[in-house]
Amino acid sequence: MAPPPKRSLVTRFTTNNYVAGMLPTLAGFMFGCDLISMSGQVSNPAYLNQFNHPNSNLQGAITAAMPAGSFGGALINSYLSDKIGRKWCIIISGWVWVLGCIIQAASFNVRTLVAGRVVAGLAVGLGSAIVTIYQAEITRPAIRGRIVATQQLAITFSELLQYFVSFGCSYIANDASFRMPWALQAIPGLILGILMFAFPESPRWLMDHGREEQALQILADVHAEGDTENELVQLEYLEIKRQVEFDRTLAARSYLDLLKPEYFRRTFLACITQMWSQLSGNNVMMCEYVFQSAGVTGRRGGLIASGVQYALHFIATIPAVIWVDKWGRRPTMMIGMFTMGCCLFAVGAIQATLGQPLHSGSSATTTWTIVGHTSARNAVIVLSYIFVMLFSMTYGPCSWIFPSEIHHMRVRGKAVSAATATNWMFNFALAWSTPPAFRNIQYKTYFVYGTFCICAAINVFFMFPETKGRTLEEMDDLFAAGHAFSAWRLSSVPKKTLADVEAEVADSDMRSEGDNKHTMNHIEKSSSDHLEQAGRHV
Numbered sequence: 001m002a003p004p005p006k007r008s009l010v011t012r013f014t015t016n017n018y019v020a021g022m023l024p025t026l027a028g029f030m031f032g033c034d035l036i037s038m039s040g041q042v043s044n045p046a047y048l049n050q051f052n053h054p055n056s057n058l059q060g061a062i063t064a065a066m067p068a069g070s071f072g073g074a075l076i077n078s079y080l081s082d083k084i085g086r087k088w089c090i091i092i093s094g095w096v097w098v099l100g101c102i103i104q105a106a107s108f109n110v111r112t113l114v115a116g117r118v119v120a121g122l123a124v125g126l127g128s129a130i131v132t133i134y135q136a137e138i139t140r141p142a143i144r145g146r147i148v149a150t151q152q153l154a155i156t157f158s159e160l161l162q163y164f165v166s167f168g169c170s171y172i173a174n175d176a177s178f179r180m181p182w183a184l185q186a187i188p189g190l191i192l193g194i195l196m197f198a199f200p201e202s203p204r205w206l207m208d209h210g211r212e213e214q215a216l217q218i219l220a221d222v223h224a225e226g227d228t229e230n231e232l233v234q235l236e237y238l239e240i241k242r243q244v245e246f247d248r249t250l251a252a253r254s255y256l257d258l259l260k261p262e263y264f265r266r267t268f269l270a271c272i273t274q275m276w277s278q279l280s281g282n283n284v285m286m287c288e289y290v291f292q293s294a295g296v297t298g299r300r301g302g303l304i305a306s307g308v309q310y311a312l313h314f315i316a317t318i319p320a321v322i323w324v325d326k327w328g329r330r331p332t333m334m335i336g337m338f339t340m341g342c343c344l345f346a347v348g349a350i351q352a353t354l355g356q357p358l359h360s361g362s363s364a365t366t367t368w369t370i371v372g373h374t375s376a377r378n379a380v381i382v383l384s385y386i387f388v389m390l391f392s393m394t395y396g397p398c399s400w401i402f403p404s405e406i407h408h409m410r411v412r413g414k415a416v417s418a419a420t421a422t423n424w425m426f427n428f429a430l431a432w433s434t435p436p437a438f439r440n441i442q443y444k445t446y447f448v449y450g451t452f453c454i455c456a457a458i459n460v461f462f463m464f465p466e467t468k469g470r471t472l473e474e475m476d477d478l479f480a481a482g483h484a485f486s487a488w489r490l491s492s493v494p495k496k497t498l499a500d501v502e503a504e505v506a507d508s509d510m511r512s513e514g515d516n517k518h519t520m521n522h523i524e525k526s527s528s529d530h531l532e533q534a535g536r537h538v
Contacts, residue, residue, distance in 0.1 A: 027127025040166025073125020094193030281449030336394020
Protein backbone atom coordinates (compact mmCIF):
# COMPACT_ATOMS: atom_id res chain seq x y z
CA MET A 1 0.00 0.00 0.00
CA ALA A 2 1.41 3.36 -1.03
CA PRO A 3 2.05 5.85 1.78
CA PRO A 4 -0.30 8.86 1.91
CA PRO A 5 0.97 11.92 0.03
CA LYS A 6 2.84 14.56 1.97
CA ARG A 7 0.64 17.48 2.93
CA SER A 8 1.65 21.09 3.26
CA LEU A 9 1.68 22.84 6.62
CA VAL A 10 -1.35 24.91 5.57
CA THR A 11 -3.31 21.79 4.60
CA ARG A 12 -2.46 20.08 7.89
CA PHE A 13 -3.58 23.18 9.76
CA THR A 14 -6.85 23.82 7.90
CA THR A 15 -7.93 20.16 7.97
CA ASN A 16 -7.23 19.58 11.66
CA ASN A 17 -10.55 18.51 13.24
CA TYR A 18 -10.36 21.08 15.99
CA VAL A 19 -9.11 23.97 13.87
CA ALA A 20 -11.58 23.36 11.01
CA GLY A 21 -14.40 22.97 13.52
CA MET A 22 -13.54 25.98 15.64
CA LEU A 23 -12.53 28.73 13.19
CA PRO A 24 -16.14 29.17 11.93
CA THR A 25 -17.17 29.93 15.52
CA LEU A 26 -15.95 33.46 14.81
CA ALA A 27 -19.56 33.72 13.61
CA GLY A 28 -20.42 32.99 17.23
CA PHE A 29 -18.25 35.97 18.16
CA MET A 30 -20.41 38.07 15.86
CA PHE A 31 -23.52 36.65 17.53
CA GLY A 32 -22.29 37.45 21.04
CA CYS A 33 -20.98 40.90 20.15
CA ASP A 34 -24.27 42.01 18.69
CA LEU A 35 -26.26 40.61 21.62
CA ILE A 36 -24.21 42.73 24.01
CA SER A 37 -23.63 45.76 21.79
CA MET A 38 -26.86 47.28 23.12
CA SER A 39 -26.79 45.94 26.71
CA GLY A 40 -23.73 48.00 27.55
CA GLN A 41 -25.30 51.21 26.23
CA VAL A 42 -28.85 51.35 27.61
CA SER A 43 -27.69 53.52 30.53
CA ASN A 44 -24.86 55.34 28.70
CA PRO A 45 -25.55 59.12 28.88
CA ALA A 46 -23.80 59.78 25.54
CA TYR A 47 -25.91 57.11 23.82
CA LEU A 48 -29.11 58.39 25.40
CA ASN A 49 -28.37 61.98 24.38
CA GLN A 50 -27.46 61.04 20.81
CA PHE A 51 -30.68 59.07 20.28
CA ASN A 52 -33.03 61.34 22.27
CA HIS A 53 -33.55 59.15 25.34
CA PRO A 54 -35.62 56.31 23.79
CA ASN A 55 -38.44 55.07 26.02
CA SER A 56 -38.87 51.38 26.87
CA ASN A 57 -40.91 50.62 23.73
CA LEU A 58 -38.50 52.36 21.36
CA GLN A 59 -35.48 50.83 23.08
CA GLY A 60 -37.12 47.45 22.72
CA ALA A 61 -37.57 48.09 18.98
CA ILE A 62 -33.91 49.16 18.58
CA THR A 63 -32.72 46.05 20.39
CA ALA A 64 -35.11 43.82 18.42
CA ALA A 65 -33.85 45.11 15.05
CA MET A 66 -30.87 42.75 15.22
CA PRO A 67 -32.86 39.51 15.76
CA ALA A 68 -35.31 40.68 13.07
CA GLY A 69 -32.43 40.80 10.58
CA SER A 70 -31.12 37.50 11.91
CA PHE A 71 -34.48 35.84 11.27
CA GLY A 72 -34.24 36.85 7.61
CA GLY A 73 -30.60 35.75 7.41
CA ALA A 74 -31.43 32.31 8.82
CA LEU A 75 -34.10 31.81 6.16
CA ILE A 76 -31.86 33.01 3.31
CA ASN A 77 -29.18 30.63 4.53
CA SER A 78 -31.28 27.62 3.50
CA TYR A 79 -31.06 28.54 -0.19
CA LEU A 80 -27.46 29.74 -0.10
CA SER A 81 -26.01 26.82 1.86
CA ASP A 82 -27.45 24.26 -0.56
CA LYS A 83 -26.65 26.35 -3.64
CA ILE A 84 -23.13 27.70 -3.07
CA GLY A 85 -21.93 25.56 -0.15
CA ARG A 86 -21.42 25.81 3.59
CA LYS A 87 -18.01 27.48 3.33
CA TRP A 88 -19.13 30.35 1.10
CA CYS A 89 -22.12 31.09 3.33
CA ILE A 90 -19.75 31.53 6.26
CA ILE A 91 -17.51 33.84 4.21
CA ILE A 92 -20.46 35.99 3.11
CA SER A 93 -21.73 36.29 6.67
CA GLY A 94 -18.35 37.69 7.77
CA TRP A 95 -18.33 40.46 5.17
CA VAL A 96 -21.98 41.42 5.68
CA TRP A 97 -21.22 41.70 9.40
CA VAL A 98 -18.40 44.18 8.72
CA LEU A 99 -20.82 46.32 6.71
CA GLY A 100 -23.42 46.27 9.49
CA CYS A 101 -20.86 47.32 12.08
CA ILE A 102 -19.74 50.26 9.95
CA ILE A 103 -23.33 51.50 9.59
CA GLN A 104 -23.96 51.22 13.35
CA ALA A 105 -20.74 52.99 14.31
CA ALA A 106 -21.52 55.86 11.90
CA SER A 107 -25.21 56.25 12.84
CA PHE A 108 -26.52 59.59 14.10
CA ASN A 109 -30.23 58.81 14.40
CA VAL A 110 -32.45 55.91 15.34
CA ARG A 111 -33.32 54.97 11.75
CA THR A 112 -29.69 54.57 10.72
CA LEU A 113 -28.91 52.66 13.91
CA VAL A 114 -31.81 50.29 13.28
CA ALA A 115 -30.68 49.81 9.66
CA GLY A 116 -27.17 48.92 10.80
CA ARG A 117 -28.50 46.45 13.35
CA VAL A 118 -30.71 44.81 10.72
CA VAL A 119 -27.73 44.37 8.36
CA ALA A 120 -25.55 43.02 11.17
CA GLY A 121 -28.40 40.74 12.19
CA LEU A 122 -28.62 39.41 8.64
CA ALA A 123 -24.97 38.36 8.92
CA VAL A 124 -25.51 36.76 12.32
CA GLY A 125 -28.53 34.85 10.99
CA LEU A 126 -26.50 33.51 8.08
CA GLY A 127 -23.58 32.54 10.31
CA SER A 128 -25.52 31.04 13.20
CA ALA A 129 -27.59 28.88 10.84
CA ILE A 130 -24.65 27.44 8.88
CA VAL A 131 -21.74 27.16 11.30
CA THR A 132 -23.13 24.23 13.31
CA ILE A 133 -24.03 22.41 10.07
CA TYR A 134 -20.46 22.83 8.82
CA GLN A 135 -19.05 21.67 12.15
CA ALA A 136 -21.31 18.61 12.29
CA GLU A 137 -20.51 17.61 8.71
CA ILE A 138 -16.73 17.93 8.89
CA THR A 139 -15.86 16.49 12.33
CA ARG A 140 -15.74 12.94 13.71
CA PRO A 141 -18.82 11.67 15.58
CA ALA A 142 -16.78 11.03 18.73
CA ILE A 143 -15.96 14.73 19.14
CA ARG A 144 -18.88 16.31 17.25
CA GLY A 145 -20.69 17.49 20.39
CA ARG A 146 -17.52 19.02 21.78
CA ILE A 147 -16.78 20.87 18.55
CA VAL A 148 -20.33 22.18 18.04
CA ALA A 149 -20.40 23.27 21.69
CA THR A 150 -17.52 25.64 20.93
CA GLN A 151 -20.11 27.77 19.11
CA GLN A 152 -21.70 28.48 22.50
CA LEU A 153 -18.25 29.02 24.02
CA ALA A 154 -17.47 31.59 21.31
CA ILE A 155 -20.77 33.35 21.99
CA THR A 156 -20.13 33.58 25.73
CA PHE A 157 -16.53 34.72 25.31
CA SER A 158 -17.50 37.42 22.82
CA GLU A 159 -20.26 38.59 25.18
CA LEU A 160 -17.68 38.90 27.94
CA LEU A 161 -15.18 40.67 25.70
CA GLN A 162 -17.69 43.05 24.16
CA TYR A 163 -19.17 43.90 27.54
CA PHE A 164 -15.82 44.88 29.03
CA VAL A 165 -14.93 46.84 25.89
CA SER A 166 -18.18 48.74 26.42
CA PHE A 167 -17.38 49.10 30.12
CA GLY A 168 -13.94 50.52 29.38
CA CYS A 169 -15.27 52.89 26.74
CA SER A 170 -17.96 54.10 29.16
CA TYR A 171 -15.29 56.31 30.76
CA ILE A 172 -15.05 58.31 27.51
CA ALA A 173 -17.13 61.46 27.86
CA ASN A 174 -18.36 61.76 24.24
CA ASP A 175 -20.10 59.62 21.61
CA ALA A 176 -16.93 57.56 21.08
CA SER A 177 -18.07 55.72 24.22
CA PHE A 178 -20.59 53.78 22.12
CA ARG A 179 -19.20 54.18 18.58
CA MET A 180 -15.86 52.59 19.40
CA PRO A 181 -17.33 49.29 20.72
CA TRP A 182 -19.63 49.07 17.69
CA ALA A 183 -16.68 49.59 15.33
CA LEU A 184 -14.32 47.15 17.10
CA GLN A 185 -16.84 44.32 16.91
CA ALA A 186 -16.26 44.21 13.14
CA ILE A 187 -12.88 42.49 13.74
CA PRO A 188 -14.12 38.87 14.09
CA GLY A 189 -16.16 39.17 10.88
CA LEU A 190 -13.15 40.55 9.03
CA ILE A 191 -10.94 37.69 10.22
CA LEU A 192 -13.60 35.10 9.39
CA GLY A 193 -14.23 36.54 5.92
CA ILE A 194 -10.51 36.30 5.09
CA LEU A 195 -9.30 33.08 6.74
CA MET A 196 -12.27 30.91 5.75
CA PHE A 197 -11.05 30.98 2.12
CA ALA A 198 -8.27 28.55 3.12
CA PHE A 199 -10.55 25.98 4.78
CA PRO A 200 -12.20 22.96 3.12
CA GLU A 201 -15.81 22.66 2.01
CA SER A 202 -18.11 20.19 3.77
CA PRO A 203 -17.43 16.71 2.30
CA ARG A 204 -21.12 15.84 2.57
CA TRP A 205 -22.08 18.91 0.51
CA LEU A 206 -19.41 18.05 -2.09
CA MET A 207 -20.70 14.48 -2.33
CA ASP A 208 -24.23 15.78 -2.82
CA HIS A 209 -22.99 17.90 -5.75
CA GLY A 210 -21.13 15.13 -7.57
CA ARG A 211 -17.62 16.07 -6.43
CA GLU A 212 -16.88 12.66 -4.94
CA GLU A 213 -13.10 12.52 -5.31
CA GLN A 214 -12.73 15.92 -3.65
CA ALA A 215 -15.05 14.80 -0.84
CA LEU A 216 -13.01 11.63 -0.29
CA GLN A 217 -9.79 13.61 -0.13
CA ILE A 218 -11.22 16.03 2.43
CA LEU A 219 -12.48 13.13 4.56
CA ALA A 220 -8.98 11.66 4.39
CA ASP A 221 -7.33 14.98 5.25
CA VAL A 222 -9.61 15.61 8.21
CA HIS A 223 -9.77 12.08 9.63
CA ALA A 224 -6.63 10.23 8.51
CA GLU A 225 -3.85 12.71 7.69
CA GLY A 226 -4.53 12.47 3.96
CA ASP A 227 -4.71 8.66 3.70
CA THR A 228 -7.59 7.97 1.31
CA GLU A 229 -7.15 4.22 1.78
CA ASN A 230 -7.73 4.40 5.51
CA GLU A 231 -10.47 1.92 6.43
CA LEU A 232 -12.57 4.31 8.48
CA VAL A 233 -12.33 7.00 5.78
CA GLN A 234 -13.50 4.51 3.16
CA LEU A 235 -16.41 3.34 5.26
CA GLU A 236 -17.54 6.88 6.03
CA TYR A 237 -17.20 7.74 2.34
CA LEU A 238 -19.35 4.76 1.34
CA GLU A 239 -21.94 5.45 4.01
CA ILE A 240 -22.27 9.11 2.97
CA LYS A 241 -22.46 8.08 -0.69
CA ARG A 242 -25.30 5.65 0.00
CA GLN A 243 -27.14 8.18 2.14
CA VAL A 244 -26.80 10.90 -0.51
CA GLU A 245 -28.22 8.69 -3.24
CA PHE A 246 -31.06 7.52 -1.02
CA ASP A 247 -31.90 11.04 0.19
CA ARG A 248 -32.08 12.38 -3.37
CA THR A 249 -35.38 10.56 -3.73
CA LEU A 250 -36.69 12.42 -0.66
CA ALA A 251 -35.12 15.84 -1.20
CA ALA A 252 -36.85 18.86 0.33
CA ARG A 253 -37.42 21.54 -2.29
CA SER A 254 -39.21 24.03 -0.03
CA TYR A 255 -39.85 24.66 3.63
CA LEU A 256 -43.28 23.05 3.25
CA ASP A 257 -41.51 19.76 2.54
CA LEU A 258 -40.21 19.83 6.11
CA LEU A 259 -43.79 19.19 7.22
CA LYS A 260 -43.88 15.82 5.44
CA PRO A 261 -44.15 12.82 7.80
CA GLU A 262 -40.58 11.64 7.21
CA TYR A 263 -39.17 15.06 8.22
CA PHE A 264 -41.74 16.64 10.53
CA ARG A 265 -40.74 15.11 13.86
CA ARG A 266 -37.09 16.08 13.59
CA THR A 267 -37.95 19.53 12.23
CA PHE A 268 -40.30 20.08 15.15
CA LEU A 269 -37.68 18.99 17.70
CA ALA A 270 -34.99 21.20 16.15
CA CYS A 271 -37.27 24.25 16.19
CA ILE A 272 -38.58 23.66 19.69
CA THR A 273 -35.01 23.21 20.97
CA GLN A 274 -34.18 26.73 19.83
CA MET A 275 -37.51 28.07 21.08
CA TRP A 276 -36.86 26.81 24.62
CA SER A 277 -33.37 28.32 24.49
CA GLN A 278 -34.94 31.76 24.23
CA LEU A 279 -37.93 31.12 26.52
CA SER A 280 -35.59 29.87 29.25
CA GLY A 281 -35.02 33.50 30.23
CA ASN A 282 -31.28 33.43 29.58
CA ASN A 283 -31.20 36.76 27.78
CA VAL A 284 -33.59 38.25 30.33
CA MET A 285 -31.40 37.25 33.29
CA MET A 286 -28.36 38.80 31.62
CA CYS A 287 -29.81 42.26 31.12
CA GLU A 288 -29.04 45.20 33.39
CA TYR A 289 -32.70 45.49 34.46
CA VAL A 290 -32.29 42.44 36.75
CA PHE A 291 -29.68 44.24 38.83
CA GLN A 292 -31.64 47.47 38.84
CA SER A 293 -34.69 45.64 40.20
CA ALA A 294 -32.46 43.94 42.80
CA GLY A 295 -31.54 47.35 44.17
CA VAL A 296 -28.05 47.77 42.65
CA THR A 297 -27.64 51.53 42.34
CA GLY A 298 -25.39 53.58 40.09
CA ARG A 299 -24.38 52.85 36.52
CA ARG A 300 -20.91 51.63 37.49
CA GLY A 301 -22.36 49.19 40.06
CA GLY A 302 -24.72 47.71 37.47
CA LEU A 303 -21.95 47.38 34.89
CA ILE A 304 -19.62 45.63 37.36
CA ALA A 305 -22.35 43.21 38.46
CA SER A 306 -23.15 42.41 34.83
CA GLY A 307 -19.46 42.03 34.03
CA VAL A 308 -19.08 39.33 36.68
CA GLN A 309 -22.12 37.58 35.20
CA TYR A 310 -20.65 37.55 31.70
CA ALA A 311 -17.35 36.19 33.04
CA LEU A 312 -19.17 33.33 34.77
CA HIS A 313 -21.21 32.76 31.60
CA PHE A 314 -18.01 32.12 29.67
CA ILE A 315 -16.21 30.08 32.34
CA ALA A 316 -19.19 27.78 32.91
CA THR A 317 -19.37 26.92 29.20
CA ILE A 318 -15.94 25.28 29.28
CA PRO A 319 -17.04 22.10 31.17
CA ALA A 320 -19.80 21.54 28.61
CA VAL A 321 -17.34 21.80 25.72
CA ILE A 322 -15.07 19.23 27.39
CA TRP A 323 -17.63 16.72 28.66
CA VAL A 324 -20.88 17.09 26.69
CA ASP A 325 -20.00 14.03 24.57
CA LYS A 326 -19.71 12.06 27.83
CA TRP A 327 -22.74 13.52 29.62
CA GLY A 328 -25.14 13.09 26.70
CA ARG A 329 -27.72 15.53 25.37
CA ARG A 330 -30.88 14.38 27.21
CA PRO A 331 -29.75 14.50 30.86
CA THR A 332 -27.79 17.69 30.28
CA MET A 333 -30.82 19.53 28.87
CA MET A 334 -33.32 18.14 31.40
CA ILE A 335 -31.24 18.86 34.50
CA GLY A 336 -30.32 22.29 33.19
CA MET A 337 -33.86 23.41 32.49
CA PHE A 338 -35.26 22.10 35.78
CA THR A 339 -32.62 23.79 37.93
CA MET A 340 -32.85 27.03 35.92
CA GLY A 341 -36.60 27.05 36.54
CA CYS A 342 -35.97 26.69 40.29
CA CYS A 343 -33.64 29.71 40.22
CA LEU A 344 -36.22 31.84 38.41
CA PHE A 345 -39.01 30.93 40.83
CA ALA A 346 -36.70 31.74 43.76
CA VAL A 347 -35.84 35.18 42.33
CA GLY A 348 -39.52 35.91 41.66
CA ALA A 349 -40.46 34.89 45.22
CA ILE A 350 -37.78 37.14 46.75
CA GLN A 351 -38.87 40.06 44.58
CA ALA A 352 -42.57 39.51 45.38
CA THR A 353 -41.93 39.29 49.12
CA LEU A 354 -39.37 42.03 49.70
CA GLY A 355 -39.66 44.28 46.64
CA GLN A 356 -41.72 47.44 46.27
CA PRO A 357 -42.90 49.79 43.53
CA LEU A 358 -40.32 52.25 42.26
CA HIS A 359 -41.59 55.59 41.03
CA SER A 360 -38.82 56.89 38.79
CA GLY A 361 -40.54 58.60 35.89
CA SER A 362 -42.96 57.72 33.13
CA SER A 363 -40.22 56.49 30.76
CA ALA A 364 -38.36 54.27 33.26
CA THR A 365 -38.06 50.57 32.51
CA THR A 366 -37.55 49.32 36.08
CA THR A 367 -40.62 50.01 38.25
CA TRP A 368 -40.11 47.40 40.98
CA THR A 369 -37.06 47.10 43.21
CA ILE A 370 -35.69 45.82 46.49
CA VAL A 371 -34.91 48.65 48.92
CA GLY A 372 -33.23 48.26 52.30
CA HIS A 373 -32.77 44.47 52.17
CA THR A 374 -29.09 43.85 51.50
CA SER A 375 -29.37 40.08 51.96
CA ALA A 376 -32.27 39.88 49.50
CA ARG A 377 -30.39 41.99 46.95
CA ASN A 378 -27.33 39.74 47.24
CA ALA A 379 -29.49 36.60 46.97
CA VAL A 380 -31.02 37.84 43.70
CA ILE A 381 -27.56 38.60 42.32
CA VAL A 382 -26.17 35.19 43.34
CA LEU A 383 -29.21 33.37 41.92
CA SER A 384 -28.83 35.23 38.63
CA TYR A 385 -25.19 34.12 38.52
CA ILE A 386 -26.14 30.49 39.26
CA PHE A 387 -28.84 30.62 36.59
CA VAL A 388 -26.44 31.85 33.92
CA MET A 389 -23.83 29.23 34.86
CA LEU A 390 -26.45 26.47 34.65
CA PHE A 391 -27.52 27.63 31.20
CA SER A 392 -23.91 27.79 30.04
CA MET A 393 -23.10 24.28 31.27
CA THR A 394 -26.26 22.59 30.05
CA TYR A 395 -28.93 23.79 27.69
CA GLY A 396 -26.96 26.54 25.96
CA PRO A 397 -24.41 24.30 24.16
CA CYS A 398 -26.94 21.51 23.55
CA SER A 399 -29.35 23.93 21.85
CA TRP A 400 -26.78 24.21 19.05
CA ILE A 401 -25.61 20.59 19.04
CA PHE A 402 -28.95 18.76 18.89
CA PRO A 403 -30.53 20.56 15.88
CA SER A 404 -27.33 20.28 13.84
CA GLU A 405 -27.04 16.49 14.07
CA ILE A 406 -30.50 14.93 13.74
CA HIS A 407 -31.51 15.59 10.11
CA HIS A 408 -31.19 13.94 6.71
CA MET A 409 -28.35 15.56 4.77
CA ARG A 410 -30.76 16.56 2.00
CA VAL A 411 -32.86 18.62 4.40
CA ARG A 412 -30.20 19.59 6.92
CA GLY A 413 -29.69 23.05 5.43
CA LYS A 414 -33.39 23.90 5.41
CA ALA A 415 -34.16 22.22 8.74
CA VAL A 416 -31.33 23.90 10.67
CA SER A 417 -32.22 27.15 8.93
CA ALA A 418 -35.81 26.80 10.16
CA ALA A 419 -34.58 26.00 13.69
CA THR A 420 -32.24 29.00 13.76
CA ALA A 421 -35.00 31.21 12.36
CA THR A 422 -37.16 30.03 15.28
CA ASN A 423 -34.41 31.12 17.66
CA TRP A 424 -34.30 34.57 16.12
CA MET A 425 -38.07 34.88 15.93
CA PHE A 426 -38.36 34.36 19.68
CA ASN A 427 -35.24 36.46 20.28
CA PHE A 428 -36.94 39.29 18.40
CA ALA A 429 -40.14 38.93 20.42
CA LEU A 430 -38.30 38.83 23.75
CA ALA A 431 -35.94 41.69 22.88
CA TRP A 432 -38.95 43.90 22.19
CA SER A 433 -41.08 42.67 25.10
CA THR A 434 -38.48 42.50 27.91
CA PRO A 435 -38.33 46.24 28.73
CA PRO A 436 -42.16 46.56 28.84
CA ALA A 437 -42.34 43.33 30.89
CA PHE A 438 -40.03 44.68 33.59
CA ARG A 439 -42.04 47.89 33.57
CA ASN A 440 -45.56 46.43 33.61
CA ILE A 441 -45.62 42.94 35.18
CA GLN A 442 -42.42 43.45 37.18
CA TYR A 443 -41.42 40.45 39.36
CA LYS A 444 -44.02 38.22 37.67
CA THR A 445 -41.67 38.14 34.67
CA TYR A 446 -39.51 35.62 36.54
CA PHE A 447 -42.45 33.30 37.16
CA VAL A 448 -43.34 33.32 33.45
CA TYR A 449 -39.85 32.20 32.41
CA GLY A 450 -39.59 29.72 35.28
CA THR A 451 -42.73 28.01 34.01
CA PHE A 452 -41.22 27.84 30.51
CA CYS A 453 -38.12 26.10 31.93
CA ILE A 454 -40.14 23.40 33.70
CA CYS A 455 -42.20 22.81 30.54
CA ALA A 456 -38.97 22.48 28.55
CA ALA A 457 -37.58 19.85 30.95
CA ILE A 458 -40.77 17.79 30.59
CA ASN A 459 -40.65 18.16 26.80
CA VAL A 460 -37.05 16.89 26.66
CA PHE A 461 -37.90 13.86 28.79
CA PHE A 462 -40.72 12.69 26.56
CA MET A 463 -39.55 13.67 23.07
CA PHE A 464 -35.76 14.13 22.82
CA PRO A 465 -33.76 10.94 22.08
CA GLU A 466 -30.11 10.61 23.03
CA THR A 467 -27.81 11.29 20.04
CA LYS A 468 -24.30 11.32 21.50
CA GLY A 469 -21.69 9.24 19.68
CA ARG A 470 -23.87 8.42 16.67
CA THR A 471 -22.93 9.23 13.08
CA LEU A 472 -25.15 11.64 11.17
CA GLU A 473 -26.20 8.77 8.94
CA GLU A 474 -27.41 6.75 11.96
CA MET A 475 -30.09 9.28 12.91
CA ASP A 476 -32.66 7.70 10.56
CA ASP A 477 -32.43 4.42 12.49
CA LEU A 478 -32.60 6.20 15.83
CA PHE A 479 -35.76 8.15 15.03
CA ALA A 480 -37.39 5.14 13.39
CA ALA A 481 -36.93 3.09 16.58
CA GLY A 482 -39.81 4.63 18.54
CA HIS A 483 -42.78 6.96 18.40
CA ALA A 484 -42.68 10.67 19.22
CA PHE A 485 -43.28 10.31 22.98
CA SER A 486 -40.99 7.39 23.83
CA ALA A 487 -37.61 9.12 23.73
CA TRP A 488 -36.55 7.77 27.14
CA ARG A 489 -36.65 4.22 25.69
CA LEU A 490 -34.31 4.91 22.77
CA SER A 491 -31.03 4.99 24.68
CA SER A 492 -30.91 1.19 24.32
CA VAL A 493 -30.92 1.35 20.50
CA PRO A 494 -27.48 -0.07 19.61
CA LYS A 495 -24.93 2.10 17.85
CA LYS A 496 -23.54 0.95 14.51
CA THR A 497 -20.20 -0.77 14.56
CA LEU A 498 -17.74 -1.13 11.72
CA ALA A 499 -19.12 -4.61 11.00
CA ASP A 500 -22.68 -3.23 10.93
CA VAL A 501 -21.77 -0.67 8.28
CA GLU A 502 -20.01 -3.29 6.16
CA ALA A 503 -22.98 -5.67 6.44
CA GLU A 504 -25.49 -2.92 5.52
CA VAL A 505 -23.51 -1.94 2.44
CA ALA A 506 -23.22 -5.57 1.29
CA ASP A 507 -26.88 -6.29 2.07
CA SER A 508 -28.14 -3.21 0.22
CA ASP A 509 -26.05 -4.15 -2.81
CA MET A 510 -27.42 -7.69 -2.91
CA ARG A 511 -30.99 -6.39 -2.64
CA SER A 512 -30.41 -3.90 -5.43
CA GLU A 513 -28.96 -6.60 -7.70
CA GLY A 514 -32.05 -8.74 -7.18
CA ASP A 515 -34.53 -5.93 -7.81
CA ASN A 516 -33.98 -3.35 -10.55
CA LYS A 517 -36.67 -1.13 -9.07
CA HIS A 518 -34.32 -0.20 -6.23
CA THR A 519 -32.19 2.89 -6.82
CA MET A 520 -29.62 2.19 -4.15
CA ASN A 521 -25.96 2.26 -5.10
CA HIS A 522 -24.30 -0.88 -6.65
CA ILE A 523 -20.76 -0.42 -5.43
CA GLU A 524 -19.50 -3.84 -4.24
CA LYS A 525 -20.61 -7.29 -2.99
CA SER A 526 -18.46 -7.35 0.15
CA SER A 527 -16.82 -4.94 2.55
CA SER A 528 -13.28 -5.78 1.29
CA ASP A 529 -14.37 -5.05 -2.28
CA HIS A 530 -15.76 -1.71 -1.09
CA LEU A 531 -12.42 -0.62 0.30
CA GLU A 532 -10.46 -1.75 -2.80
CA GLN A 533 -12.90 -0.07 -5.21
CA ALA A 534 -12.93 3.22 -3.29
CA GLY A 535 -9.12 3.23 -3.27
CA ARG A 536 -9.05 2.91 -7.09
CA HIS A 537 -11.26 5.98 -7.43
CA VAL A 538 -8.68 8.23 -5.78
